[in-house]
Amino acid sequence: MKARAFLYRRPGSVDEALSLLADTDGAQVLAGGQSLMPTLNMRLSSPEMLVDINRIEALRGIDERGDKIRIGALVRHAEVLESKLVAARVPLLAMAIPHVAHVAVRNRGTTCGSLALADPSAEMPAIAVALGADIVLRKRGGERAVPARQFFQGLYQTARDDDEMIAEVILPAARPGELFGFSELSRRHGDFATVGVAVRARKAPGRLNELDVVFFGSEATPLLSPSARKLSIDASLSDDSLSEIANSITKDMNPIDSHQGRGETKRRQAAVLLKRTLRDMIVRVAHV
Amino acid sequence: MSELHDISFTLNGKPVSATVDARLNLADFLRHTLGLTGTHVGCEHGVCGACNVLIDGRSARSCLTLAVQADGAHVETIEGLTANRAIADLQHEFVARNALQCGYCTPGMLVTAAELLARGRPGRQEIREALSGNYCRCTGYQAIVDAVEAVAQARAGSKP
Numbered sequence: 044m045k046a047r048a049f050l051y052r053r054p055g056s057v058d059e060a061l062s063l064l065a066d067t068d069g070a071q072v073l074a075g076g077q078s079l080m081p082t083l084n085m086r087l088s089s090p091e092m093l094v095d096i097n098r099i100e101a102l103r104g105i106d107e108r109g110d111k112i113r114i115g116a117l118v119r120h121a122e123v124l125e126s127k128l129v130a131a132r133v134p135l136l137a138m139a140i141p142h143v144a145h146v147a148v149r150n151r152g153t154t155c156g157s158l159a160l161a162d163p164s165a166e167m168p169a170i171a172v173a174l175g176a177d178i179v180l181r182k183r184g185g186e187r188a189v190p191a192r193q194f195f196q197g198l199y200q201t202a203r204d205d206d207e208m209i210a211e212v213i214l215p216a217a218r219p220g221e222l223f224g225f226s227e228l229s230r231r232h233g234d235f236a237t238v239g240v241a242v243r244a245r246k247a248p249g250r251l252n253e254l255d256v257v258f259f260g261s262e263a264t265p266l267l268s269p270s271a272r273k274l275s276i277d278a279s280l281s282d283d284s285l286s287e288i289a290n291s292i293t294k295d296m297n298p299i300d301s302h303q304g305r306g307e308t309k310r311r312q313a314a315v316l317l318k319r320t321l322r323d324m325i326v327r328v329a330h331v
Numbered sequence: 332m333s334e335l336h337d338i339s340f341t342l343n344g345k346p347v348s349a350t351v352d353a354r355l356n357l358a359d360f361l362r363h364t365l366g367l368t369g370t371h372v373g374c375e376h377g378v379c380g381a382c383n384v385l386i387d388g389r390s391a392r393s394c395l396t397l398a399v400q401a402d403g404a405h406v407e408t409i410e411g412l413t414a415n416r417a418i419a420d421l422q423h424e425f426v427a428r429n430a431l432q433c434g435y436c437t438p439g440m441l442v443t444a445a446e447l448l449a450r451g452r453p454g455r456q457e458i459r460e461a462l463s464g465n466y467c468r469c470t471g472y473q474a475i476v477d478a479v480e481a482v483a484q485a486r487a488g489s490k491p
Contacts (some may be wrong), residue, residue: 051353081376145464
């Protein structure tokens with residue numbers, strides 16, 4: 044099918060873009076367009092106006108700001124994949140990014156666009172939640188930073204208001220002693236995940252402590268496990284014990300049925316992914 | 332509410348100027364307005380890869396790009412890549428190995444492979460990953476991967 048008619052504007056500055064969003068009912072931001080354009084082509088959405096931000100220089104770039112890394116609204120998945128700064132300072136993002144889409148889509152799709160869409164099966168929202176990132180929203184005359192852990196509110200629902208746009212996401216850089224793991228299950232590499240898991244932990248001699256475990260793909264929003272946080276995992280645990288721990292953590296999930304499988308199937312898949320991820324992290328603890 | 336925009340860009344090395352409807356996608360502009368039907372349209376929602384073109388040297392879905400967004404860009408289609416012989420070796424390998432049957436996916440496959448080969452010497456796994464965003468419903472992919480791998484090796488071998 045073909046898109047319904049819409050107005051198209053290509054502002055040269057953030058202020059101009061924010062004015063268009065404030066003054067136009069039904070205006071939407073067009074960044075990479077890799078999720079927006081399909082919905083237009085299939086007439087699942089028909090905005091009054093597209094505000095194309097692709098020429099706004101201020102929205103580009105991956106920058107180091109002390110112990111934080113800033114990713115601007117126009118940074119493509121391909122840039123994140125190729126970034127030495129991300130590889131060195133945000134290892135969890137570097138682990139996840141090869142799983143995001145396929146080459147041609149990565150060349151245009153953006154990190155912040157993925158956050159704005161809030162697809163439950165997407166990797167970027169899960170990474171933002173696992174790391175405790177801040178999502179910076181701007182509107183005419185105002186700016187606010189929303190913690191990722193409060194930003195995702197439901198299926199494709201976020202804290203962003205219609206007159207706001209994501210200007211950047213601020214990710215905490217890895218601190219000494221932190222360790223990360225990432226794993227997902229998908230039918231074809233690069234496709235949306237059936238279920239996935241992102242983990243951050245603090246390493247102690249022979250142990251993993253302070254676990255942040257995030258499940259995604261299984262429910263409406265990325266789920267940060269409350270019970271994992273209380274655990275301390277001994278690096279000498281057997282495979283069976285590790286499986287038991289992973290199984291108990293997945294009890295936090297509320298997986299929903301979808302065309303990719305029953306909820307309970309996803310819970311079991313998540314347990315296997317988590318066990319493997321923890322095993323891999325334990326191996327790395329032993330080598331550090 | 333049709334809205335028209337003037338655009339100018341470089342297409343296959345030559346300047347193009349046109350007036351386009353805001354909602355017209357790049358694939359339809361190339362095919363219907365300019366008559367360049369080498370770029371194929373499959374799914375129209377970014378899944379199949381048949382419509383891949385190069386925008387400023389990087390592969391992109393032309394069904395997920397508006398024609399108006401091409402303004403100021405360098406766009407290359409299968410027609411341009413064929414005419415300037417940039418992928419003549421790749422096309423030769425596709426033919427030699429029967430890496431196509433119906434040929435519908437082939438332009439998109441060639442564009443994806445052209446970008447990959449321009450960026451280094453990919454191994455088999457890398458080739459498979461790069462081509463994972465392109466559907467072929469005939470060949471089962473083996474011959475396509477073989478063809479790209481053969482070109483990667485040949486190009487590496489011919490470099491001093």
